[in-house]
Amino acid sequence: xTSLKPGEDVFGVVMRPTLGQxxxxxxxxxxxxxxxxxxxxxxxxxxxxxxxxxxTAALNAVAPAPGETILISGATGGVGAFAVxxxxxxxARVIATARPGAExxxxxxxxxxxxxxxxxxxxxVQAIAPGGVDxxxxxxxxxxxVAALLTGxxxxxSTLHYLPDESERDIKATAVMADPxxxxxxxxxTDAAEGRLRVPVARSYPLAETPRAIADFTAGTVGxxxxxx
Numbered sequence: 001x002t003s004l005k006p007g008e009d010v011f012g013v014v015m016r017p018t019l020g021q022x023x024x025x026x027x028x029x030x031x032x033x034x035x036x037x038x039x040x041x042x043x044x045x046x047x048x049x050x051x052x053x054x055x056t057a058a059l060n061a062v063a064p065a066p067g068e069t070i071l072i073s074g075a076t077g078g079v080g081a082f083a084v085x086x087x088x089x090x091x092a093r094v095i096a097t098a099r100p101g102a103e104x105x106x107x108x109x110x111x112x113x114x115x116x117x118x119x120x121x122x123x124x125v126q127a128i129a130p131g132g133v134d135x136x137x138x139x140x141x142x143x144x145x146v147a148a149l150l151t152g153x154x155x156x157x158s159t160l161h162y163l164p165d166e167s168e169r170d171i172k173a174t175a176v177m178a179d180p181x182x183x184x185x186x187x188x189x190t191d192a193a194e195g196r197l198r199v200p201v202a203r204s205y206p207l208a209e210t211p212r213a214i215a216d217f218t219a220g221t222v223g224x225x226x227x228x229x
Contacts, residue, residue, distance in 0.1 A: 004032055011048035012036040013180040024210045026229055037185035040193040047192060047199040050224040055188040057178035058082035061137055061157040066091030069129050073097050073146045074139030075107045076222050081200050083137055084110045095128055106222050125149045138162055204228050
């Protein structure tokens with residue numbers, strides 16, 4: 001029994017029990033019960049393929065209230081680019097880590113209120129929020145340094161599984177694992193197709209150039225890299 005039709009376009013995340021540490025191929029057999037959703041009109045294969053895992057992790061991690069100040073450390077990465085947009089859309093004031101120049105322009109273009117250089121993180125964040133930030137999303141960088149910038153009672157979410165002592169200043173810490181269930185994927189795809197969420201694809205590569213894509217990813221890039229078939 002299936003809810004999908006032959007030839008229907010889908011996207012999502014192939015989970016580790018199915019594919020181990022990952023791979024690149026034209027075909028893969030997966031269950032439709034988890035990690036898949038249909039691609040809505042207006043989204044396209046490339047943007048949909050770049051949306052699933054990073055978008056899900058960002059949506060699972062970001063929960064600021066309107067008017068709160070949130071620090072996103074690692075804002076130029078795949079998860080960070082979505083997290084900046086989602087936090088700004090909820091009415092939060094976003095402090096995003098980014099190098100001066102193209103990276104800073106990238107994160108402010110996604111909705112960040114401020115861009116700060118990670119090499120001078122403490123001084124720059126304290127100049128913006130002297131009493132500390134309400135929430136922080138730790139996607140890259142030094143976990144203790146990020147947590148130290150929280151106000152008392154602040155919230156920390158980490159995809160790198162850094163968990164400070166929660167009794168310290170009553171910090172509430174959460175380790176984030178992406179949960180790409182169909183409902184989450186459908187929500188992300190709808191927002192992207194209708195223009196509420198930007199999928200910043202920096203470059204696409206044909207399948208035969210996968211090694212080049214991996215090398216470029218390792219060297220560092222602003223935005224997502226996609227491999228197309």
